[in-house]
Structure formats: C-alpha cells, structure tokens
Amino acid sequence: MSSPRILVVDDEADLRELLEITLVRMGLDVDSAETLREARAFLKENSYALVLTDMRLPDGLGLELVREVAASYKSTPIAVVTAYGSADNAVIALKAGAFDYVSKPVVLDELRVMVQSALRLSAPGPDAAAATPPSRLIGGSEKMQALRAQIGKLARSMAPISITGESGSGKELAAREIHAQSTRAGKPFIAVNCGAIPEALMEAEFFGYRKGAFTGAADERDGFFQAANGGTLMLDEVADLPLAMQVKLLRAIQERRVRKIGATVEEPVDVRIISATHQDLAKCVENGKFRQDLFYRLNVIELALPPLRERLDDLPMLADAVLARLAPARQAPARLGPGVMDALRAYSFPGNVRELENVLERALAFAADGVIEVGDLSLKAARPAEQRVPAAALVPPxxxxxxxxxxxxxxxxxxxxxxxxxxxxxxxxxxxxxxxxxxxxxxxxxxxxxxxxxxxxxxxxxxxxxxxxxxxxxxxxxxxxxxxxxxxx
CATH class of the missing domain: 1.10.10.60 (Homeodomain-like)
Incomplete structure (x- = not known):
C-alpha cells in the first residue's frame, strides 16, 4: 500500500526543503511546486492527502489555491503557511476553506501535529469511529437537517467556530457534535462558562500556574488550555469575558502557546476553539465591551442555531427523548395525554429546548400514573403576550x-x-x-x-x-x- 502523498507549494527553497525532509521522515511521499501553475498541474495528475501552501507565490496568492482546492477537491484538506504575526491572513484563509495553518518560522512539532490531523481526516481510521454515533441534535425538521449537514462540513476544519443562538437552544450540544465528528473526537472536550469564573482567577483557570506562583499555589496545575490539548475548548458565554482577559486569550489563540502563572517560558497547545454566546457579539464590539480583534479571530465560521419556535415539528421527537431520559428515575414509562402536544405546539418556548425539558419534568411530577395531561403543563406563567392559546386550554375546566x-x-x-x-x-x-x-x-x-x-x-x-x-x-x-x-x- 502506497504512502499518503503531500503537495508542498512554496517558492522559498530552504523552507521547501525543510518541509520535504520533515514529511519524508514521517513516512510520506512529497511533491513540491514553486508556483500556482505547477501546483495546479500536480493537482490534476495526483490525489493528495494534504496540500500545504505558502500565502505568497511568484504568480499569485496561496489564497487562490485554497479556494480552488476547497471548491474542486473537497476531499483534500489544504493548509497555509503564514508569515509571523500575520494572524489576519490565517483568518482569511480559514474563512476561504483552509483546513488549518502554521506560522513562520515553522515549528516542526506543530507541523507534525497538523499533518497527522489532516491524514486522519483524509483517510479515516479507528479515530473516526467516534464520529458515527447518533446525533445529539434531535429533530427531523428541515432546519435541523440543514444544521447537521453544516456541522458535518465544519467538523472537517480546524477553524474557530462561533455558535450563536438563544438561551436553551443547545449551543453546547452543537459544540460537542462538532467535536465528536472531527479528527479530535478521541481527545478531550472542555466546556468553560466564561461568566461563572471570578475575574481574579481567570488567568490561573485558563493557563494554569506553577507551584509557589502565588499564595495558596501548593502544587502545579494545568489550565483549561492544557486540559483540552489535542481536543476542543468551548468558551461558553464568551461575551462575559473582561477586556483584560480578552487580550490574553487573543494571544493564546493566535500564538497557540500559553504561559502558566509563575513560568518563564511558554508551552505549545493544540486546541480547536469553539465559542458561544446568546448575546450579539457584533453589538458588544460596537459598545466597547468586546475587542474587535478577538471577535474577528473567534468568528471565523458562524453557526446559528434555530429557536424551538421555528422548528415545532421536532416537538414529538424531543418530547419522546426527554421522557425516555426521565423514565429510568421513575421506574415506569411516561407518556403524553390527549391534547398535550397541541398545547405544546401553541407555546412559543422562550427558553427553547431547555424550557421544554423543565416543563415536561415538572409536569411529570404532577402527572398521575406517568400520564401527562394538559393541566399538568403550567405554561401560563411563562407565556409571552403574543401567544394565542387561551389560558383555559392549559387548565381544563x-x-x-x-x-x-x-x-x-x-x-x-x-x-x-x-x-x-x-x-x-x-x-x-x-x-x-x-x-x-x-x-x-x-x-x-x-x-x-x-x-x-x-x-x-x-x-x-x-x-x-x-x-x-x-x-x-x-x-x-x-x-x-x-x-x-x-x-x-
């Protein structure tokens, strides 16, 4: 069986030679091109497990090649080599469809990690088994089918993702789904609620600390970045981060390195960042509450989750799933009585799926013999003014x-x-x-x-x-x- 083949596109002979030697020592076959024209000729003749291109080439930009590969060779991941400090170019390339990027001067360990991820992506092996379990995102509506298809595409990239949606719409579930379908599925998924961490402890929680770094630091401790190394770090409610912490987070994301409190050197970390918030980050930027450069860095790809009121056709499947989850604790199956589903469909669910779970769990506590009746729902107190369901429909007279x-x-x-x-x-x-x-x-x-x-x-x-x-x-x-x-x- 032949070794996977890599295409390296770079006009700097020294760097091209360094990349070739590194990849060959990894047991890979390598083709090299100095220009876009040569790269296009290679692509027509061969199938590649990865294309690695510089951003600046004699006859054009590597960005052109990124767009062409993303459009015409969809099964081939492409990564870019960017100049030191050119974070904007990396973001542009990721938005155009690049799988990942490495910065100059190239750190060989980081290059090897990126290449190994690309190889798992182009030739799935045992690590891909975790990507095949049933979806966590329940529903057969058109919106949910489109969402799952979009997640399947996003999982192939290492680009940062910003998940937006109302409270209770399932942002963490979507993030876990992306992780489970990615080449990082076998590595940790760490979810962090940014609004729940005291500001004084944020740096220690995110980056860790050395023993004796401050009073109370009796042992060395890893932070969230180290805990998620090789996997995915989800920053939930990222809009709640104070501005001082936003600066440090931006550097960690751009440089892919963190420094523990009390340490003298930085250590490399390989994490994919997924951020989420129910707030409008663009407005937070306008109001001065969120840094524009961090917003630009996190919002490479946006994934919007639909509210429950826009996919009410999913209510039966969601209700069945919730009741099945609650049934073991009750030692008896639970079901919905006549008219209950109609009452649920007529409600707007401002709290989305989380509110549905709470409503059904509370109703089950009131229900006789595990059969939920309309009167057990108690939806009136949370009903918005625009809803049309009469109060009498919820408590049958x-x-x-x-x-x-x-x-x-x-x-x-x-x-x-x-x-x-x-x-x-x-x-x-x-x-x-x-x-x-x-x-x-x-x-x-x-x-x-x-x-x-x-x-x-x-x-x-x-x-x-x-x-x-x-x-x-x-x-x-x-x-x-x-x-x-x-x-x-």
Missing amino acids: APPPPHPVSAQPEVAERGAPAVAPAAARPSLPHVPDTLPSDLPAYLEQVEREIILRALAQTQFNRTQAAQLLGISFRQLRYQMQKLDIQAPE
Whole structure:
C-alpha cells in the first residue's frame, strides 16, 4: 500500500526543503511546486492527502489555491503557511476553506501535529469511529437537517467556530457534535462558562500556574488550555469575558502557546476553539465591551442555531427523548395525554429546548400514573403576550357547579377570545374593557385571585380547593408556592 502523498507549494527553497525532509521522515511521499501553475498541474495528475501552501507565490496568492482546492477537491484538506504575526491572513484563509495553518518560522512539532490531523481526516481510521454515533441534535425538521449537514462540513476544519443562538437552544450540544465528528473526537472536550469564573482567577483557570506562583499555589496545575490539548475548548458565554482577559486569550489563540502563572517560558497547545454566546457579539464590539480583534479571530465560521419556535415539528421527537431520559428515575414509562402536544405546539418556548425539558419534568411530577395531561403543563406563567392559546386550554375546566361564586366558570371564561359577546364574559369586577398590556402579569393576577377565592371558600382546605378548581392537590400546592400564597396564621 502506497504512502499518503503531500503537495508542498512554496517558492522559498530552504523552507521547501525543510518541509520535504520533515514529511519524508514521517513516512510520506512529497511533491513540491514553486508556483500556482505547477501546483495546479500536480493537482490534476495526483490525489493528495494534504496540500500545504505558502500565502505568497511568484504568480499569485496561496489564497487562490485554497479556494480552488476547497471548491474542486473537497476531499483534500489544504493548509497555509503564514508569515509571523500575520494572524489576519490565517483568518482569511480559514474563512476561504483552509483546513488549518502554521506560522513562520515553522515549528516542526506543530507541523507534525497538523499533518497527522489532516491524514486522519483524509483517510479515516479507528479515530473516526467516534464520529458515527447518533446525533445529539434531535429533530427531523428541515432546519435541523440543514444544521447537521453544516456541522458535518465544519467538523472537517480546524477553524474557530462561533455558535450563536438563544438561551436553551443547545449551543453546547452543537459544540460537542462538532467535536465528536472531527479528527479530535478521541481527545478531550472542555466546556468553560466564561461568566461563572471570578475575574481574579481567570488567568490561573485558563493557563494554569506553577507551584509557589502565588499564595495558596501548593502544587502545579494545568489550565483549561492544557486540559483540552489535542481536543476542543468551548468558551461558553464568551461575551462575559473582561477586556483584560480578552487580550490574553487573543494571544493564546493566535500564538497557540500559553504561559502558566509563575513560568518563564511558554508551552505549545493544540486546541480547536469553539465559542458561544446568546448575546450579539457584533453589538458588544460596537459598545466597547468586546475587542474587535478577538471577535474577528473567534468568528471565523458562524453557526446559528434555530429557536424551538421555528422548528415545532421536532416537538414529538424531543418530547419522546426527554421522557425516555426521565423514565429510568421513575421506574415506569411516561407518556403524553390527549391534547398535550397541541398545547405544546401553541407555546412559543422562550427558553427553547431547555424550557421544554423543565416543563415536561415538572409536569411529570404532577402527572398521575406517568400520564401527562394538559393541566399538568403550567405554561401560563411563562407565556409571552403574543401567544394565542387561551389560558383555559392549559387548565381544563370541570363542569360549572351551580353555586354562583364558584371560580371554575371564571377560569374557563378567562380563556375566551377577546371578541366574545359581552354576555359570555366573566363577571369579575377587575376585567378590563381594553386588552392588557402585559398578559402574563394579568393572567397571574387573575389566577392568584381565583385561587384565593377557592381557598377562602374552603377555609384554606387545599384538598377541597383543588377539587373545586378541577386540578390536582400537587398542582395547587405548586401554584401557591409560585404565587407566594400562604395560609393565614
């Protein structure tokens, strides 16, 4: 079996010879070209496991070759050699489709690591097995299919990725998916919440420290970069980093080296950076909260996650997955009762998939025999004002009792459309003639008053009050805690 073949494109004879010798000693076959024209001729005649090109060539730019290889030789990774300090060129090349880059003067150990990653990518072996498990991103909607396809492409590159999306949309899951499908799958994945680290400890946490570097440093310790060496480092909520730390992070990313606190020399680290935030980083740059150069460095490739309200077709699959995860703890299967899925589809889920998980877990606590009913969902308190689902759809009314002061008809009528005839409207004195400007707060106040009336009517007997309102005792207790309703002393 022939050895993998590498194409080196560089007009500097000394550097070209150094690259050739290094690659041959790695057991690889090497072709060399001095110009773009020669490189294109080699590409037409041979199949390469990696193309390594300088950025400046006698008859053009290596960037042209990057674009051509990315477009016409998609199974061939291409890396660039950039001049020292030319971080901007590296970013441009990565955006154009480069697999990775090395800086001049070339550090041979870094070159070997990059070449080995490219070889695993072009000829998958045992390390690629981790890329084949079922996706962590559940859903069959068009948006999710497109997202998974995009992740499959991004996993082939070493370029930094910026994941954007609302809170609870699954940014860390997407980052783990990228890592799992990459050649780094067998190495560590380290996720860091940048907003949860005290500013005084950030440098030590990210870069580590030597023994005796400061008071309390009893032993030497690695930081996040060393822990993720060879793998992926996810910087979650990266917008929360203070400006002073942003400067140090930028240097570590550009130079691929870090210095522990108390150390005199830097050490190389090989990590792929994935950043994530629910904030608009571009606006943070405009407001002076985030460095433009760091934003430019992190935002090489942007991956946007859709909110749950834009992929409601995925709700059945997501709900099944959540209930399957919760079932082992309950020793019994859980399922959704009639109308529950319709109620979920009508909700906007401002907290996205994380909120869906919380809603179902809470509902399961209220459910009888593991069957979640519509009344167990308790979505009203979180419902945005623009939602159209009536409150009555979430707490099904029992048949109205004959007593005129019963709260149950009022609950049912509260969910009636705004255009209902005047005769059908509830007789509560606080019902306004105009639409409320804050529907969640208004519904919460109505719910509070109705529960208080039911409790007063039953002398604060919660079991009887729950029966009167047609809900379970546990749900009434939960609503009382949420609304801070306490029995009189």
